[in-house]
Amino acid sequence: MHPSEPALRGSGDTPTSPSLLANPLDFISEDHLRERQICAVIDGLATVDALDRRSATAVLRFLNEELNVHLRDEAEDLFPLLARRCLPEDAIEGAIARIKADQDEAMRLLPELRAMLAGCLDSEVSLTAEERAVLSRFAAHVRRHLVAENAILLPIARARLTRADLRTLSKHMRMRRGLPDLLETTDAE
Numbered sequence: 001m002h003p004s005e006p007a008l009r010g011s012g013d014t015p016t017s018p019s020l021l022a023n024p025l026d027f028i029s030e031d032h033l034r035e036r037q038i039c040a041v042i043d044g045l046a047t048v049d050a051l052d053r054r055s056a057t058a059v060l061r062f063l064n065e066e067l068n069v070h071l072r073d074e075a076e077d078l079f080p081l082l083a084r085r086c087l088p089e090d091a092i093e094g095a096i097a098r099i100k101a102d103q104d105e106a107m108r109l110l111p112e113l114r115a116m117l118a119g120c121l122d123s124e125v126s127l128t129a130e131e132r133a134v135l136s137r138f139a140a141h142v143r144r145h146l147v148a149e150n151a152i153l154l155p156i157a158r159a160r161l162t163r164a165d166l167r168t169l170s171k172h173m174r175m176r177r178g179l180p181d182l183l184e185t186t187d188a189e
């Protein structure tokens, strides 16, 4: 049984394809590539004086439409499933706690970040040095937790989650995106 072999990687330039939702860990892995790509765009905004409207719009759209759903996939489904399935030697509780702390730090900056980007796009004014420092801090927190998720959580999830767990994860991720449940005939044991 290889229900969650890594799929072909995309570029992270566009939102993760819903077609990957049948393999939810592949979807999450692809979402991390997307996050990494957005972090690079944020770094670009943070290092240049003049506001790049296209980049600012792309980041704002990601923050509004993709990041929150991704974090809910993890907090509401992936982390609890891991906590239930993992063995004591996986030491998963500590890893999840550290990742959540970093996610919380990033989330705390989110309202400010949104307001900054929306404000600059509205007023056509460039970001201040202080605002650009907030962008850098946010990108650093996002990068740090996604590195830990890729290195620790996803490999353990691939090893420990059952086929039924993956089905539940896929179903909840689809529901979260307003997509109907896949009653796949290919899903037979």
Ligand SMILES: [Fe+2]
Pocket: 032, 070, 074, 146, 149
């Ligand atoms: Fe993540």
